[in-house]
Amino acid sequence: MVLELQKPRPIWQIMFSTHHTDIGLLYTITSIAFFFMGGALALGIRAELFLPGTQIIADSMTFNRMFTVHGTTLIFLFLLPFASGVGNYFVPIMIRYKDMAYPKLNAIAFWMIPPGGALIWLGMADFTWYATPPYSAIRAPGPAADMWIFALKILGVSSVLGAINFIVTILKCKHPDLPLSKIPLLAWSFLTSSMIVLVAIPSFAAALVMLLTDRLGVTGFFDPTKGGDPIAYQHLFWFTFHPEVYVLVIPAIGMMYEIIPRFSRKPIFSHSSGVFAFVVLSIVSFSSWAHHMYATGMSFTEKTVFMIGTLAAVPASGMHVFNFIATMWGGRIKFATPMMWSIGGIALFFSAGAGGVANAAMPFDFITHDSYWVVGHFHLFVMGTIAFGSIGFLYYMFPFITGRMYNETWGKVHFIMAFIGTVMVFFTQHVLGLYGMPRRVYDYMPLPEYIVMNQIASVGAMIIGASMVIWLINMIYSAGKGKEANMDDPWGLGGKYYFPHQAKNPHH
């Protein structure tokens, strides 16, 4: 699809299409809608925590439901589908094939997302994004909890179908003249992250079924009073979801690999070290899952093993940062909006990684675990790195999708506000954690340091919220009324682009 607004088509034609650019558009728009919905919940959470006591949310159950749906939405309904959207637009073009390998499967994978999202939002479960038993098995109120379980099941299948499609497309459908080692890093990122999905998802898929039957009372896999083991769930869960964080971050890094060299007007410093680091990450991401479980009573040996496994992932992440900086070094950098988001994302990636190393060091984790530090840590990744990379990339795709330019000034304002807000929220949350504030709390003790820190974080969140409104207006306005983009070179950078708008859509 492209130039949708210049050559309008009936909406059902896009909805029932199996062409990769149409599916890409559906993924992109759906994920952005969920981004705003999940973000609205975050603003509610931050408003509630502006002061101790009850502010705008009447009771803790509502609050608990809000942060559960917030986390679930932004991970499963924004970050993952957005990445799939980008992959759908670019992977077939980058490997020079007419479409994804299995177009119908592609459409099915997308169409599993809206029902999944509906179940999550209509249910509003309260058991946090990791649904730990025994709470989730014996106490969490239904039908919300059961709806969440079904939703995650559906979204998991959708992820697996998408991953199979990317892997087959890249390995089997790439142009014979194009060696695998030469395909662009963005396509490599989808290959490696899809591999992780295939290996990681099954353990959580199994855990979900067990959790459901536990809730129905027919089994007691995770219920200690029936001889089950709640820790087993945590292993199954984190075996999926530690690797899953790399499923989120790897495509975002791939997007930066598309943007950074282009806007630095220089080839990537080292293509092969980028490939190497992706492959290493996809393997070592499986060596660290239990770093989320140090406090469950693991033995000293177990903790040591998982600490080493966690630290092992750092050099490869560091190689990406190096590659980016070395690419920009000496380049004629054009600080257009997509580039600014990428650079901001890399800076926050680096700080987030430093915090992750501290977490992994086991004695320190007993200070940070389940405190606001952890919230700060992973938000520097999910918001600061992955969402930043994604938003920057949407600016980058904008002219190719709409045929028009977004407003550059407001794009920069959006970035600067969001960057300041992100620093205010998530760096402060690290400090709050050091002061001992637990996460997932509706209320906190009225200590002066808690209050100040929470207020800084809440103001930061509102700044992010305002910036996102600016973004939305910019996108909508520019899609209809923006300057016509120079489709050969929208930013005047020279060089060769991958042109999603030239993909031959049979409907045009």
Place this chain on the structure above:
Amino acid sequence: MSGHSNWPEWIYVAVVICLLVYVGAEAWNVERLVEHTPAEAEVIKVTGQQWFWTFEHADGTKEIGELHLKKGKPYKFDITAKDVNHAFNIHDYVILQDAIVGRINTAWFVPDKAGEYTIQCREYCGLLHYNMRGILIVEE
């Protein structure tokens, strides 16, 4: 490699690995020391349930929501739960262990300053998780 020399990247990777080895070794060493529970430590049984803490001293006396300990004496907590997961946390003394039904997790410390400290739950446990607090009172 794309035609040019890549040695700066490998030097950088080597430096990062050295830093990580240092962090890992240091963490390993500290953890080894703090996990060594002194033999004479007095055992306190800690039970978490929605949404309060119960403490049982070695002599069988029980306290709910409050824990009275003596300054300068080593204590070992045997931590468990009755209903769902909780986490027993005295942040000022870096005590943090999950309280899990059917398991006993341990932590030990020596309170070295008289005064009152917050005990809190740090694992999500439902409706009143945010308010699942207690007080540690360290007496001279």
